[in-house]
Amino acid sequence: MSGTTELTLGDLGERGIQEKVFQPRYGAVEGFGDDSALLGAVSARSELVATTDSCPTPLVNLLREPDLYHAGWLLATINLSDLAAAGAEPLGLVVNYTLPKATTVGEFERLLDGVDDCCVAHGTKVAGGDIRDGEVVQLTATAIGRCGPGRRLRRSGAQRGDRLILVGSPGYLWAAALLETGQATLPQPDRAEVWRRACRPTAQLKAGRVLAATGLARATMDVSDGLFATVRTLCEANGLGAAVTGEFELDEWPASVAEQCGLPPFALAQTWGDWGLVVAAGAGDVQRVTEALRGEGVAAQEIGTLTADGRLTSGPENTPWQGIAQERFSASSWHGGELSTLVTEVLGRR
Amino acid sequence: MSGTTELTLGDLGERGIQEKVFQPRYGAVEGFGDDSALLGAVSARSELVATTDSCPTPLVNLLREPDLYHAGWLLATINLSDLAAAGAEPLGLVVNYTLPKATTVGEFERLLDGVDDCCVAHGTKVAGGDIRDGEVVQLTATAIGRCGPGRRLRRSGAQRGDRLILVGSPGYLWAAALLETGQATLPQPDRAEVWRRACRPTAQLKAGRVLAATGLARATMDVSDGLFATVRTLCEANGLGAAVTGEFELDEWPASVAEQCGLPPFALAQTWGDWGLVVAAGAGDVQRVTEALRGEGVAAQEIGTLTADGRLTSGPENTPWQGIAQERFSASSWHGGELSTLVTEVLGRR
DSSP, rough: OOOTTTTTTHHHHHHIIIIIIHHHHHTSSTTSSSEEEEEEEETTTTEEEEEEOOOOOOOOHHSSSOHHHHHHHHHHHHHHHHHHTTTTTEEEEEEEEEETTTTBHHHHHHHHHHHHHHHTTHHHHHOEEEEEEOHHHSEEEEEEEEOOOOOOOOOOOOTTTEEEEEEEOHHHHHHHHHHTTTOOOHHHHHHHHHHHHHOOOOOOOOHHHHHHHHOOOSSEEOOOOOOHHHHHHHHHHHHHHEEEOOOOOOOOOHHHHHTTTTHOOOOOOHSSOOOOOOEEEEEGGGHHHHHHHHTTTHHHHHEEEESSOEEEEETTTTTTTHHHHHHHHTOOOOOOOOOHHEEEEEEEEO | TTTTTTTTTTHHHHHHHHIIIHHHHHSSTTTTTTTSEEEEEEEEEEEEEEEEEOOOOOOOHHHOOOOOOHHHHHHHHHHHHHHHHHOEEEEEEEEEEEEOTBHHHHHHHHHHHHHHHHHHHTTTEEEEEEEEEEESSSEEEEEEEEETTTTOOEEEEEETEEEEEESSOHHHHHHHHHHTSOOOOOOHHHHHEEEEHHOOOOOOHHHHHHHHHTTTSSEEEEEOOOHHHHHHHHHHHHTTTEOOOOOOOHHHHHHHHHTTOOHHHHHHTTOOOSOEEEEEEEEEGHHHHHHHHTTTTOOOOEEEESSSSEEEEEEETTTTTTOOOOOOTOOOOOOOOOOOHHHHHOOOOO
């Protein structure tokens, strides 16, 4: 890093930090770059993985009143989602909270309820943690999980010609945003269900385990920063490009919201907040993979093909994919962004 | 918690939060209250533990110029120290950094060097992590470790009449503070070595494993917030009190500093920052425990006895122990405190 030490992290941006600082330092560590870090084998039957993430302000708290319940739920989900991308079974979560002294016990209990409810919903628990006072709320957790030997899902291992599969049902969070900001409408029970799913996204743990069991997923990542950012990172990890179809069959409610807003379904499918997985699988294995997932009640759709030319394109004409990519340490970082600009940035000007 | 939901966390203080919020919610989780959380058995040969801690501003950065190296080193040590208190062998660290965009790459590399060097010194490694931008520096890590079956050290299990043993060599950090603030002096090579040890405290991992192997430690805690706070918490976990002798044989350099400052050796021995362990052992086992530790090059001294009356006393007259206790979420929280008041608070007015 000689010559760059006076640069700031903001100059480098998240991708620059990865490339110029972390890669030279940690690139040789097995599992570097994967969603979950590898701790090693603890027995002949398991490999341990761990992952840590901090929780940004949940979008649903910008859309309605702040409620730490949603932050707690999201904190657990974003960490468990990284375990899902490793095909791991969670062993537990350890949490680390920095909270202002003025936080009420009632607000704090909502935070803990959110974390605990999310853990229960995913079949795991809070095993321990730490708390300290500070001026700025900071919610961090670490999830630890276990993979079967040789079954750990990785980011690398994809091949040219592999198909990309999007696992999960995207579009609920941003459909909720469009509903809350008055740009679309749904009958009340449906709208309430969209809101519920936006507030309580779940990690694809079951899908991860199914994928690990099939042995057919050549590369896997979770969609934490949007589909474009995920596919781009997965491509970079494999020295490949991708041609996505730009088509997607949304669930009924997000589809209706997209239609009312004049958005193509893919515009909602490529947003973030629903914690799906992107999987690369051999062209001949796509049907077995999607059937195995659907057999366990998990939605999955083919969305494109990995290519050798390093480009990221969309649609039948292979035009450049103008996807969103939230990058930390950059001017466009969405952490703490304003709602009014977020909707435009994520869904584009219409 | 009905009736208390409008109280703030600052009203409760750290101990109140533990008692009124965490105990009712998590008290039934095995390992609750121990320095490391229990994740469960992963094989017939191991139990997994994990711990998470954030790093406060290192005292050495208040004494001289700020250097993120020291924060990085301390971040690793404080987490590994909790594994030591469980008698665990570390499997790895996952780190979580929030840093301002204006942080230079050079400063960031210093942080990473500190964490990495400390991990190497303890025979472990950074397995993975996360980074995001934020206005306030926040450094958090999680350490994951493995204990032999039935060998995990706990806070509870001590009995009336057990002896307290302080494991490690305390007093270096606050000797350095007294040297740096001109209240004592040492010849240069000695002073440099005191400073080095103050900057690079190590976790008692070897001692923890020796203790676990002997099976003679009935309760164990690390000294993270000072000896008084540690003994008080250990007593509360066991429904006991403690009578400490108030005597301690410091290493040569801290002893000289204490003498020059008119401090009894115990005043330096009961400070924080040196990451020792407190162990309760049967009166008849003290010699075997200390010899086992010394055989591995680890210092250990008996400092008192656990009593049935619930009081914390010091000295031959059993006067109330006026120890320091840094408590989070309280007015006296030392996180981010001023150096001038810290020296007085920790070492007392002289």
